[in-house]
Amino acid sequence: MSRETVMSYINVFAVLKNMEELVRVDAASKELIKDKDMSIQFTVNKGPKAVLTFRNGEAQLTRGGGKAGIKLYFFSPDHFNKMMDGKANPVPYKGLTKISFLTGTFMKLAERLEYYLRPDEDKLRDSAYFKANTEMTAYAAFFALSEIGNRDEKALHSTAAIPDGKILVKVENGPAVTVIKENGILRTEKGEPESPRCILSFSSLESAHLVLNGKLDTYTALATGQMAMRGFIPMIENMNPILDQVAEYLQ
DSSP: HHHHHHHHHIIIIIGGGGGHHHHHHHHHHHHHHHEEEEEEEEEETTTEEEEEEEETTTEEESSOOOOSSSSESSSSSHHHHHHHHTSSSOEEEEGGGGGIIIIIIIIHHHHHHHHHHHHHHHHTSSSSHHHHHHHHHHHHHHHHHHHHHHHOHHHHHHHHHHHHHHEEEEEEEEEEEEEEETEEEEEESSOOOOSSEEEEESHHHHHHHHTTSSSOOOHHHTTTSEEEEEHHHHHHHHHHHHHHHHHHHEE
């Protein structure tokens, strides 16, 4: 699968999915959707399809098509990726009378998402911003990990070597996700499972920030204690090379 196609899956199922966290942690974004009831379907030719729903002050991204007030079509993964970079426009084919939501509320949400996911050193000095940025980056990274692991040719070798089971990934005083290997496929879910086969932990938000932004490789982080692993270690050992690829894709 081409890098552009892998990137389109990351953009949908890791970056856009972060709208769920954005409206949870950002007061301005929550205010934008507090009275909204709207869904947008994204259909990428030879790429991903998903529905993003805003309802009851929350956001939820689901895989596949479904009922949606607005439906957008993209000719190719490259077309969708350019839209995410602000360099192309989608093709609406349903919900033209509701397009003001897309050009108004959704665009403002996209700007807030970019604000949190594209930090600079000045913004990172604010502790509240640093926490929100690191948590959203962690969610983006570990949801991207499954998309890369299922599609990137180099990562497929690592995915094949990961035994079946659940890997809990958590940040001390921060978010937790579960990476699940089942029937040859990786998927990521939010939260902690009851019986993980192994655990990968970051000692702090600062440690997670360094690794997830490619400023510290996983091997050094393990050696310095900024990362730790326990349980059935071969699962994590084969996942770490994919984690190192995440920063390359999300730069």
